[in-house]
Amino acid sequence: MMIITHTALSIAGTALTMGTADPVVLGAAALATQLPDMDTSKSLPGRILFPVSRWLEKRFPHRSVTHSFIATGLIAFIGLPLMVVRQPIWQAVVLGYFFGWFGDVFTKSGVCAFYPSSARLVIPGNPRMRLSTGSGAEVFVFVALLAIAIATININSNGGVxxxxxxxxxxxxxxxxxxxxxxxxxxxxxxxxxxxxxxxxxxxxxxxxxxxxxxxxxxxxxxxxxxxxxxxxxxxxxxxxxxxxxxxxxISVQLQSISLDSEDVYAAVANLPPERTYITGTLTIEDSEDLQLRTNPQQFSTITLQPAQGYAMAEGRSKTIAHLVSASPQEVAQQLGPYFASGSLIARTINVRS
Missing domain, CATH: 2.30.30.690 (SH3 type barrels.)
Structure with missing residues (x-):
């Protein structure tokens, strides 16, 4: 199989498997896909890594030990430091290496996928349907893989399947x-x-x-x-x-916890960023006899009220439970600002990166 076909298979397979369009990750897979052919000095990776390829060439037949599951496992083990630094790169290297030799399964001579067994894995069973390097059939396969790679990268770059x-x-x-x-x-x-x-x-x-x-x-x-x-x-x-x-x-998301103990609601939310800040939680509002919310049935009520039965008229003062769901600081200040309350809130602020 030609280098460009190996590369197209590796990029398409890695993009599909990992759901990524990261050019660094796909580039790592494309480089790793050439490594199985370092078992012969006639190949491009063999010429680049000549001492290694020469040593392998003298001891192992072409498409044997380097074209196997055991070699893929060894690459995964050797590359473990990459996992610590950046796991997607490690995954891409392992996948790229695997696709690098697995593509040769579809050629006429196949590969020793289960080395040290000498049995060769060849797909399909009909010899006439197997690929020959540089043949018209391989060119067709390359074009198909290239189309799949481009489509997959485009889909992944826009959010995935x-x-x-x-x-x-x-x-x-x-x-x-x-x-x-x-x-x-x-x-x-x-x-x-x-x-x-x-x-x-x-x-x-x-x-x-x-x-x-x-x-x-x-x-x-x-x-x-x-x-x-x-x-x-x-x-x-x-x-x-x-x-x-x-x-x-x-975006980046910032969370802030707010606890009130008979404290002024307005003061608690006054310093929150007004843009894209959403407040969620429950407050017990004190002296709430005159508390009424301005609501619109055609809009979502980010603040709802419930009588605090256990506290009703405690010490001669009424209390109300306010439930907040993604309420803005401005709305909380306008609706609940004049009151004192106890409870816990979470303010979620979304910061848009330029």
Whole structure:
């Protein structure tokens, strides 16, 4: 098999197996795929590594020990320091080496895959269907592998196979799964098609994803910052027929714990970053007789209230439990700011990298 065919097979196989489009990783696989042919000084790697190839050539037939599972295991062991430094490179080297000799299984002479057994692994069983180096059949195989490699790299660079299917089908559960996998690394944008659950107005718009809520629902916000639950559940404000998500900018996520013990709510959230900060948790609001929230049934309620029965009228003062789900600092300050409260909150701030 020609060097370019080995290389195309290694890149395609590694990209498919690892789901990567990293050029460094694929480059490592492409280099490693040449190593099995160092058992002959006539090959390019054999000429580069002449002392090694000369030593192997004198002791082992071509496509024997270096074209085997035992050699692949040895390469994996020798390369263990790479795993500590950067595991994907180690994986790529092992896969590249494996694909480097496995491609020769489809040639007329096959390989001693189970060395030290001298039996040769040859696929397919019909000799007429096996490849000859440089033949028209191999050129066809090379073109096919090159097309697979290009398509796979393109898919991986745009979020992988799951994202590719999501772009075509737009199944809400698939969108939630993608956000769950990539939402901690990228700002995710959702193109949602569906209807308003109350007005039945058709919706086809782009939203920024805040987080997954359930296996079928996402919490999203529009360009005005209005938050919606979008999905297929009865609680959704947007009943989605399709949700297609895609990566936007890389992000870093910062978490901050906030504990209050009969403290001013406004002071607790006043210094939080106003942009893309989402507060979740539970607070017990004191002296809350006049506490009322401004709500809109067409929007997701990031703050909800519940009477604190165990504390009701304790010491002559009423208390209310406030549940926060991805509420903005501005909303918390406006709705709960005038009150004192006890409880624990988590502020999640998304920083978009330039």
């Amino acid at each position: 799951l994202t590719a299917f999501n772009k075509v089908l737009g199944v809400p559960s698939g969108a939630v799964e993608i956000v769950g996998e990539e939402g901690s690394k990228f700002l995710m944008i959702a193109q949602i098609r569906g209807r308003n659950a109350i007005t039945q107005q058709r919706i086809d718009a782009s939203f920024e994803v805040i987080k997954p809520l359930t296996q079928n629902d996402l919490l999203v916000k529009d360009k005005q910052g209005i938050v919606y639950r979008a999905g297929v559940s009865q609680e959704s404000q947007i009943l989605a027929s399709q949700i297609q998500v895609q990566r936007s900018s890389p």
